[in-house]
Amino acid sequence: MSLELTEQAEAEIWAEAEQHCPPANSSDRLETIYTVPPLLGPAYYHIIELYPGLELFIFNKTYRDLTVCGLEKDHLVQFKVQLSGVEDSGDHVLINAAQSYVGGSRIQRSLTVFSPQSQPQVGVDIHMLPHLLRQFFATPTGELLAELQPLVQKNNCNGCFHPKPQQQCEQ
Template identity: 45%
Template sequence: MVFELSQSASDALWLETHQQFMPVTSADGLETISKIPPQLGKGYEREVALQPGVELHIFDSTYQDIAIHIPENQHPVQFMVYVSGVADSGDFIYQDANWGYVGGSGIQTPVRTFFPGAQHQVGVIVHVQPHLLAQLFGNSESKLQPTLDVLVPGDEQPQQVFSSPTTGAIRAVVRQIIDCPFSGVTKRLYLQGKVFELMALQLEGISTPVCQNRMLKPETMARVQQAAAILRSHLETPPCQTTLAQRVGVSDRTLRRGFKQLFGTTVLGYLTEQRLALAERLLRDTDLSVTEVVHCCGYSNPGHFAAAFKRRFGITPRQCALGVISAQS
């Protein structure tokens, strides 16, 4: 059963926990370490104020099945990367160890974020005030400028969000942030440098298609990313391509071109890859039968599923469930 919470109810639990278990300040005074409310799960969050306008949050927690309902709000620029775990915000965004998140400033629409139970959630969040983002990365000749214009649209404009692919370089930087070996001034300078490096890598990840093909505008890229998020959250019963295009406000042709440029495949190819990736995780990490996994991943024909799985991973679904390692995963 999913524990559904409003943002205000979640905040009240955090306040109650802070009163019962006072947050701990690190010896160098740079970090505040807070315990996760026991009603939600276990673990902690570390908050580091790197400089005015830039905040770093490091989380290491395991939740129950919970969903937080976040109301419309004015949002800063945000960068987020998961080393492990999942946060599923449905059509808004989906995050796991393969996909991070870059959110612009502006008005964030109401969103429900689901945290699956018994998943070890580890990662980092960076909040940046909009004017600092422009100071750090923006100028008229910067290849990042088109993306920055979308991320910082101006007062009272809707927020734009992007799924950012989590590369090996990004994972390495996140681990260095989490495992920072220094203290005091050296620690602050080290973390500042690593946070700016992480931001640059994520911005590069969502900006590359813009640089490669100016025909794909940043606004269009955001809509294609939204379409991808819809598919990931509806793998069992996805909308057809025409309906998907209508939901995100682009034409069929633009959607096809966008998927090709952003993901290097068709809409159907992307859906198939996401279904098979989910199938592999379920077969390896749960006790579901192959038949149950087939239905969870939206396949109606077990034979078609088995053939697609074998092509993708080089082993059969049953071999995967038995723990055989695929050389292609």
């Protein structure tokens, strides 16, 4: 079964599912485990608040053929690595085990993301408020490393990069 949803329709499915199967929270409320609504496919998300404004998402999901049409929106700094599976955003980005994603803050253009059926997606995703990038990765003089500056520029474009993992050298 193939599904094509708007972000709003997907959010409504999640909200309804949480009524029947609420997320599990740790006693300190820093960790939450979400079960993905059955309509979307078998999956879970484990979200850990590492620091205020810094969250680690661990996911294991096997969607049906799912297409989500997103609107233009504010975007946090994001680092995403998938160990398996694929997310295809057409001309924006392809994320898979061979190609990760680094996205800057600012406005992300509207895009459509397709997740193919029966491809387990396992990986991690980090979302960070832009000022934390400077706080965590500043030089001794307090400046953000030049390589990271495109992620927090003050223009309206969301910059993204698609680094490929380095090959391991065999000895």
